[in-house]
Amino acid sequence: MDWFLNPTSVADKLIVMVIAIALFVAIMGLILWLIDRPNVPSWLVVVGFLGPVTIALIVGLLYPALGTVWRSFQVSQTAIGPDGRPVVNPNTGQKTSELAFSLTNYQTVFTDPNFQKVLINTVWWVVLVPVLATFFGLIYAVLVDRTRGEKLAKALVFLPMAISMVGASIIWKFMYEYRQADVPQIGLLNQILVWLGLNPYQFIITEPWNTFFLIAVMIWIQAGFAMTVLSAAIKSVPDDIVEAAQIDGATGFKLFRKVTVPTIRPAVVVVLTTIAMGSLKAFDIVRTMTGGNFGTSIVANEFYTQSFRQGEGGKGIGAALAVILFVIIIPVILYNVRQMRLSEEMR
Amino acid sequence: MSMSGSAVELPVTTDATPEEKVSSRQLKRQLRLQDAKTKLSSPWASGIAILLAILWTIPTFGLFVTSFRPPVDISTSGWWTFFTNPGITFENYQNAWSGNGGLSAFFLNSFVITLPAVLIPISLALLAAYAFAWIDFKGRSVLFVAVFALQIVPIQVTLIPLQTIFVSLGLQNSFWPVWISHTIFGLPLAIFLLHNFMKEVPASIVEAARVDGAGHVKIFFVVLLPLLVPAIAAFAIFQFLWVWNDLLVAIVFAPSPNLKPITAAIAELSGTRGNQWELLSAGAFIAIVVPLAVFLGLQRYFVRGLLAGGVKG
Numbered sequence: 001m002d003w004f005l006n007p008t009s010v011a012d013k014l015i016v017m018v019i020a021i022a023l024f025v026a027i028m029g030l031i032l033w034l035i036d037r038p039n040v041p042s043w044l045v046v047v048g049f050l051g052p053v054t055i056a057l058i059v060g061l062l063y064p065a066l067g068t069v070w071r072s073f074q075v076s077q078t079a080i081g082p083d084g085r086p087v088v089n090p091n092t093g094q095k096t097s098e099l100a101f102s103l104t105n106y107q108t109v110f111t112d113p114n115f116q117k118v119l120i121n122t123v124w125w126v127v128l129v130p131v132l133a134t135f136f137g138l139i140y141a142v143l144v145d146r147t148r149g150e151k152l153a154k155a156l157v158f159l160p161m162a163i164s165m166v167g168a169s170i171i172w173k174f175m176y177e178y179r180q181a182d183v184p185q186i187g188l189l190n191q192i193l194v195w196l197g198l199n200p201y202q203f204i205i206t207e208p209w210n211t212f213f214l215i216a217v218m219i220w221i222q223a224g225f226a227m228t229v230l231s232a233a234i235k236s237v238p239d240d241i242v243e244a245a246q247i248d249g250a251t252g253f254k255l256f257r258k259v260t261v262p263t264i265r266p267a268v269v270v271v272l273t274t275i276a277m278g279s280l281k282a283f284d285i286v287r288t289m290t291g292g293n294f295g296t297s298i299v300a301n302e303f304y305t306q307s308f309r310q311g312e313g314g315k316g317i318g319a320a321l322a323v324i325l326f327v328i329i330i331p332v333i334l335y336n337v338r339q340m341r342l343s344e345e346m347r
Numbered sequence: 348m349s350m351s352g353s354a355v356e357l358p359v360t361t362d363a364t365p366e367e368k369v370s371s372r373q374l375k376r377q378l379r380l381q382d383a384k385t386k387l388s389s390p391w392a393s394g395i396a397i398l399l400a401i402l403w404t405i406p407t408f409g410l411f412v413t414s415f416r417p418p419v420d421i422s423t424s425g426w427w428t429f430f431t432n433p434g435i436t437f438e439n440y441q442n443a444w445s446g447n448g449g450l451s452a453f454f455l456n457s458f459v460i461t462l463p464a465v466l467i468p469i470s471l472a473l474l475a476a477y478a479f480a481w482i483d484f485k486g487r488s489v490l491f492v493a494v495f496a497l498q499i500v501p502i503q504v505t506l507i508p509l510q511t512i513f514v515s516l517g518l519q520n521s522f523w524p525v526w527i528s529h530t531i532f533g534l535p536l537a538i539f540l541l542h543n544f545m546k547e548v549p550a551s552i553v554e555a556a557r558v559d560g561a562g563h564v565k566i567f568f569v570v571l572l573p574l575l576v577p578a579i580a581a582f583a584i585f586q587f588l589w590v591w592n593d594l595l596v597a598i599v600f601a602p603s604p605n606l607k608p609i610t611a612a613i614a615e616l617s618g619t620r621g622n623q624w625e626l627l628s629a630g631a632f633i634a635i636v637v638p639l640a641v642f643l644g645l646q647r648y649f650v651r652g653l654l655a656g657g658v659k660g
Binding site for chain 2: 004005006007008010013014016017020021024028032035036042043045046048049050052053054056057059060061062063064065067068069071136139140143144147153155156157158159160161162163164165166167169170171172173174175177184185186187188191220223224225228229232252280281283284287288289291300303304307308315318319321322323325326329330333
């Protein structure tokens with residue numbers, strides 16, 4: 001069975017992949033065949049269509065989410081037996097540990113200076129990325145709207161969205177690359193500093209500004225998303241509104257501020273909240289560029305480090321960080337849903 | 348889109364613009380276009396647009412140029428000197444692919460991970476979306492809202508317990524947990540998106556098939572699936588980009604060097620050999636080229652999905 005779980009050769013890997021797909025097709029085919037026979041009760045048809053998904057979501061999302069919430073309130077401690085002495089595992093001779101209810105995980109996250117730094121960084125990410133990405137996306141969408149070469153112009157800004165965050169991190173790490181002042185620079189930004197007569201700067205290492213240079217990467221990625229959605233919104237601003245405003249003498253920036261912006265406001269809100277959630281969960285950039293060192297860690301990255309790099313001891317803190325992530329997202333989503341409702345009512 | 352006429356340049360990257368039907372509307376558009384032209388003839392506006400376009404392109408372009416330069420050149424001079432002192436080599440790609448970078452194996456892993464992780468959630472979501480759209484049953488809307496709401500669960504919240512489940516099944520550190528978790532994480536968005544598209548199919552078509560005696564399974568395969576190809580494409584691109592570009596799920600569930608996808612391999616290279624730019628630049632582009640091709644080829648569907656509310660973080 002080793003090749004089944006840990007295939008090494010190219011052929012084995014492809015075979016396992018084909019088996020996985022075939023297994024899925026066979027199971028689903030069987031289910032559909034069963035419910036397609038005559039005289040099958042209708043509830044069974046519903047179960048056939050929805051059952052697999054429901055099970056997957058309950059076992060794979062709902063139960064784990066609740067499990068994480070529960071785990072975040074547990075700490076691992078040495079088990080104490082009824083005699084008041086630590087319980088020793090007779091086989092290994094070591095003290096056994098057990099989980100106990102505690103608020104320690106949250107206490108640590110909110111009071112430890114290192115974790116406080118992580119939280120503050122996260123706030124910067126969640127505020128700056130949506131605002132600036134939307135700002136640049138909106139400006140660009142307006143500027144290239146209905147110009148010659150609009151398609152190409154948009155594709156250029158859109159492309160970073162197809163690139164993985166890992167790829168984007170490599171691209172920007174190279175932009176930020178630092179060499180000492182007496183040798184030629186190979187990173188463009190430091191070369192520009194040198195051309196301006198300044199000293200090269202360690203963009204990725206120097207606190208506290210390095211966090212903002214990582215944030216710039218996320219802005220670079222997300223602006224394309226903002227641009228696409230806002231561009232579509234701008235194009236759907238009704239012609240008659242624009243014409244009426246033009247007759248009233250509104251032109252250029254005034255037209256944009258008084259007519260375009262209010263009309264596309266719902267789209268702006270959706271873009272802002274979507275990017276905010278994306279930046280909250282983005283872990284790849286920090287992981288690839290600094291690994292969370294040099295005071296750049298954010299909740300999403302710290303979650304990974306604590307949960308999967310610190311053994312059993314970090315699991316509780318990891319769970320607490322995941323729950324914090326979740327709790328921050330909820331009001332953003334509620335606001336988003338409310339805005340969508342409002343804009344639907346207005347129509 | 349092609350109906351819009353030659354005089355007006357329509358936004359080709361978005362499908363959101365309603366197709367022109369009335370010629371007077373076209374005329375209006377032309378007038379507006381002239382307006383826009385005068386508006387944008389401002390040198391400031393075009394200047395800023397060009398500046399932004401350059402800012403957004405230069406970083407990728409720089410690494411791209413670097414990936415074709417000999418290692419000695421890369422480490423002793425900036426990529427911008429390439430234009431005055433050109434030197435081209437393909438060895439970086441050779442090295443990254445099969446030499447000391449050895450990315451070909453990781454590229455294969457990415458492929459092996461991605462194909463099932465795109466096919467399976469789409470199939471499951473199509474079935475569920477059909478049930479939500481076209482089968483009447485008690486509790487339908489409650490269940491649909493529940494699925495919709497699950498979109499907000501960040502995957503981080505699920506990872507530790509999921510890992511425990513996979514360990515107890517003996518599946519840990521293989522492709523299986525990666526496939527399964529990508530499938531699960533993709534489902535809520537997929538069901539929501541595909542349900543929206545499925546609802547748009549006219550009820551008369553479905554009714555007609557029902558009158559002809561077709562059961563749900565037959566209606567699903569014969570009537571609805573062919574109509575949904577654009578929607579399926581839209582979500583397939585999302586899921587493809589998401590899975591191919593994913594780092595977190597892969598390094599949590601398949602950390603073994605033998606199973607790593609290319610994103611994880613590149614991220615690791617960046618940590619261990621961060622100064623070998625000849626390797627990193629070529630490696631990054633090997634990782635980027637597939638999603639880029641898919642993206643450029645199917646951009647139209649991608650944008651449609653994006654505007655239909657399909658966004659995943």
